[in-house]
Amino acid sequence: MDQHIIDRLREIVGDENVRTTTAELYAYSTDAGIHRSMPDAVLRPKITEEVAAVVKLANELLFPVVPRGAGTALCGHCVPVAGGVVMDLQRMNVIKELHIEDLYVVVEPGVIHKDLNAKLKEYGFFIPGPSSGNVANIGGMVATNASGGNAVKYGATRDYVLGMEVVLPTGEIARFGSRTLKNSAGYQLEKLMCGMEGTLGVITEVNLRITPLPEATAVAVAVFETLEDAGRCVSNIIAYPVIPSGLELMSRVCIEAVNKAVCLGLPDEEAILLIEVDGSSHDVKGQIEKVTDVCKRSGSLSVDFTFDAERKEELWKGRKAMIPALSKYHDDLVTVMLADDMAVPMSKVPEAVKAFQAISDKYDIIIASYGHSGDGNLHTKVLMDPTRQSHWDQAEKAVSEIYEKVMDLGGTITGEHGVGMTKAPFFLKERESSLGVMKVIKKGLDPNNIMNPYKIMDWEENFIARLRYHVENE
Amino acid sequence: MDQHIIDRLREIVGDENVRTTTAELYAYSTDAGIHRSMPDAVLRPKITEEVAAVVKLANELLFPVVPRGAGTALCGHCVPVAGGVVMDLQRMNVIKELHIEDLYVVVEPGVIHKDLNAKLKEYGFFIPGPSSGNVANIGGMVATNASGGNAVKYGATRDYVLGMEVVLPTGEIARFGSRTLKNSAGYQLEKLMCGMEGTLGVITEVNLRITPLPEATAVAVAVFETLEDAGRCVSNIIAYPVIPSGLELMSRVCIEAVNKAVCLGLPDEEAILLIEVDGSSHDVKGQIEKVTDVCKRSGSLSVDFTFDAERKEELWKGRKAMIPALSKYHDDLVTVMLADDMAVPMSKVPEAVKAFQAISDKYDIIIASYGHSGDGNLHTKVLMDPTRQSHWDQAEKAVSEIYEKVMDLGGTITGEHGVGMTKAPFFLKERESSLGVMKVIKKGLDPNNIMNPYKIMDWEENFIARLRYHVENE
Known part of the structure; x- marks a missing residue:
């Protein structure tokens, strides 16, 4: 990235909020998953206008922008595979409005789920979320439609999103949804954004419904x-x-x-x-x-x-x-995050777990299955030695079979974590018939492909090959 | 519409399911609202493939397709303002699958809400819906994100949609969403479709979450x-x-x-x-x-x-x-559906109702306000003599002021009925900042504007003038 771009970024967000040392770039080159790629710069904007100015510049000079919260994602969602700028939104962490009697709050994307719930607890309310809620940010939860074990009763993040402010890939600031518990005013764009993983813009504010804490x-x-x-x-x-x-x-x-x-x-x-x-x-x-x-x-x-x-x-x-x-189950093996959060209709859980066991035996690799059985969400962890090529080969075959089985059972390859990079090749298969529509939306809103490029569905054969190289040489 | 198009339509859905008599066209020229426009033909397809073939033909020969259920909408949603074909989906009324232990069902769009709930009641479950549920169809409920008085506790239709089959404006058949209670697999297209009012395609099957009946x-x-x-x-x-x-x-x-x-x-x-x-x-x-x-x-x-x-x-x-x-409140006046379902944050309901009363007094017109106060949803009915031009003039001014007030209070012009035609001019104002995105999606998916054209946001000055003419000369 040219120095003059870095200089313009410094003008927008301030010198101290543009980081370019190798150590800092390395820290932002991965999430909690297996992928890694170095960004050219890390930005820490504080207000929507800064985000908008950065995205506008990116769309003009054509560099990628990868929004990121706490980085708890497991599938490479916020790994800057094509370089560019990682936009760390954790400084945008203000709980802006509490409307308890209207059952909603307005928050910035960098608010930590736990912190929001601590505030809401004072009033007897909460918002459900993932197990990583102690560190996960609201923005990331919305962008991945995250959820946790109580989703069977309380739903996923998408069910709590009433409205939002989004910086579009052009740098325009848009508002979707409402401050009311229900709205029928046209396309539900605020819901579309749940699961876009930063590929359609940067979420800079969210209106969230709240729900009473159980007694x-x-x-x-x-x-x-x-x-x-x-x-x-x-x-x-x-x-x-x-x-x-x-x-x-x-x-x-x-x-x-x-x-x-x-x-x-x-x-x-x-x-x-x-x-x-x-x-x-x-x-x-x-x-x-x-x-x-x-x-x-x-x-x-x-x-x-x-x-x-x-x-x-x-x-x-x-x-x-x-x-x-x-991780401690076997001295020489570590858990690798592959096939981490499939979901099947609840009644298919036993069949799925048994099938996973058979696949595990077939490839002589330890696969542990557990899950939020109440909503059909299954986690598997592959126990392997990541320094051995043969383990990667076995794991890859086993995981492919696991995903095939999940799709056969009417399930989805991701119930609560999102697609990112790890699951993208399988996503293409699962969502074959809706891919065209997703691409129309992505291309229409982000014609220059600057927002978190090469994620979810935006794959090419070559790119997958390069990715495998990344993973295998980790 | 040329006879050869009618002939091709007859080939697709069968002779008896293409209706063209004036009486039949007149019956399909309106919904439960104030607008009216005659279609060229009424079709009653039975299966998805018929729907797809019709839409494909429409996209080739460029005639409008307006999907429709029971026609209980109040805002002209399914009025064929540009002629073309009204596609009545009430023959697609099969409850295809019941998965009680997986908390979902699969239904065709023409299933009546009441009938589905009667079936679910046998198992101790239900799906919430609008007051018109005795006749309203699931497809229409989804397409307008309909809801009723229990939405404060149970949410709106969008909260129950897990997945769907949609015939896209090109005639392709796509599947969105999943059979699982949660999914994070990319853009939540199944939620985007809630509120599209037939402008992005024809919903031909829906997977719906179910919830236990209270004791x-x-x-x-x-x-x-x-x-x-x-x-x-x-x-x-x-x-x-x-x-x-x-x-x-x-x-x-x-x-x-x-x-x-x-x-x-x-x-x-x-x-x-x-x-x-x-x-x-x-x-x-x-x-x-x-x-x-x-x-x-x-x-x-x-x-x-x-x-x-x-x-x-x-x-x-x-x-x-x-x-x-x-309607019986005053012998010479009838209720007219204008400003029928605004929603404001709940705590603003008294201010809204008082403001509506003041506007009512100012224009010397009777406006009755009531509403699902629990979710901030307010209904007003204008009591007027629709044969008097002066009443229309007063009503138009009063309604404009009511909508302005609702927007000032952080509300939406439609909480549960949808935009259709009646609210479109005000929708343009409320959703100014998200209009660009909606248009990108509409244009991307329906480049020839064949699906329910001139609804929600797809307005031109001239068209509004023509519409007013329609209304005033009703």
Whole structure:
């Protein structure tokens, strides 16, 4: 990148907010996934007008702009594969307006999910989000339509977005949506933006719906002899109907890993369901009784429930410790983020988990499956030695088969993390029939392809080859 | 329309499903609103392939296609203003798949909302929708992002759309979204389509999330001396927090009209709130006690509540009888659908209603205001003599001022009905900054402007003048 561009960027956002040292560029060359590519500069704008001026310049001089929050994405969403500018939005972190009685807030994209919820808690409200909410930014959550384990009851981020301000790829500032809980005023652009991963513009402000915190919660732990039994139990709970606020399935590898890492003392069986219900105190009691009843009727080996805050925390801590726990599962292997968040219709979860196990056996590679079973979201982690080419080859084949199976089951390759780079080749297959429309929108709004280029669907054969080179030589 | 086009259409959908008699064309020349324009032909396709073939032909020979369900829209959405073909989708009325344990169904667009809910009721589930649900079709509900009085708790149609099949303006068949409760796979096109009002294609199949029916409901009736008191009470209920499943505000004109028409015996005061809560039986008791408490603390003149099924039905019947009741309010005047469904942030409802009253006085025209106060949605009906030019002039001025006020209050000109024709001129103002993006999408997907042309935003000065002529000479 020419020095004169850097100089113009310094004029826009201020000297101290343009970083170009190798160390800083390296820090911004990756997210929490496996891809890496160096940007030419890192910018830290503070206001919408700065963002707009940068994007306008980029569209004039044709350099890429990659917006980024905390960088917790797992699929290379904010990796600047074509160089250019990484735009770190974490300084735009103001909770601008609280309208509790109108059930919405207005925030900047760099607000941390946890911080927003801490503020809302004072009023008895919250906004659901991903497990990474302690660091994840609202802007990134919106741009990837992030969600977590309570989505079965509370929905995903898109369901909370009422409106937003966006800097378009031309540098124009647009407003989508509304401040009202509902609107029917034309195309729902604010919803379209949920999942665009920075490819259609930079989100500079969001209006979000809020929802009341539940008064109480309870957690049941049900143990099953087979994955099928656990799966049937999930279907029976939902059809009862009880809609849990969390419903997690752990298979044997995960149970062993968690027990080993955090001594949770979970029974050593094929499958465990963690089932959380929430609501008013009385309601929770009624729901947990129904859940217990359904578990027994569905053939659980044992089922216990607890209202005890300490035990509940311990159980969820075990579940949340899954990724680090899996890393410790085998001394020579590490977890690699491939096929990280497929989703299938809930009743297909047991079939999916079993198929993943068979694929794992076939390629002689350890694949741990667990997931937000309540909304059909499945996580797998591949345990491998990333310095061995043969492991990459096995993993690649295994992951391809896993994705094929997910699509066969009517599922999606990504339930809550987004496409980024890792999943792009499979995305092209899953969304073949809607790709044309996505391209029309991308091309129409970003004719010069400056906004987070080569992400989601914007792939060429060559580019995939280059990407594999990146990954394999990491 | 040339006979040879009609012949080709007959080949595609069958002779009996192409209607061209004047009586039939007249029947399809309007919806439930004030606009009227004759189509050249009415088609009744049965399967997606027929729809696709018709649209492909239209895109080749350049005639307009206007998709339509039951025609309950109030703003001219499915009026064929530029002639062409009205495509009545009511024969595509199959509930194709029920996946109760996966919390979704797959339906054709012509399925009636009431029929779907009757089926779902067998399993203890439902999908919320508009007051017109007894006749409204799912396709139309999706295309307008329709909703009703329970949206404050249950959301709008867009919140239930998981995926869909769409015939694009080129005649291609595309699939958007998924069968899973969540997906992060690229642009959320299935949500973009909610509100497109047939301008981006024909929806031929929809995957919809379902939600459990509440066990019990209760309704409170609270009477207030002023609209402000009622409004403050709404804010206090929400902030408590209690999220009611219905929260309706009735102002004096409406109370009088309803009492006169259906002898409901409502107290003759400035404002009444109907507040419905739902949930488990025990939970409902707790919530209604909180609501009663809040009403008293907010200065209600009286507050009563009922669990009695008969009384609850009577109260809602009164509320639902509002439009016919208003029609009987004055012997020489009829209600005209202008400014029919604005939404403002909930706490602004009293200010909005008072402003509407002042505008009504200023132009010496009766405007009745009522609304789903719980989600800030306000309905006004203009009572006028549509044969008098002076009434149209007054109404036009009054309505313009009402919309200006709504926009000043941070609201939207349409919360649940859509834009169609009636609101298009005001929509252009409200959505000025997002219009460019909507036009890029419309032009990109429908370069020949064949899908429901001249709706929502696709306006020219001349066209508005022609439209006014239509309306005024009705």
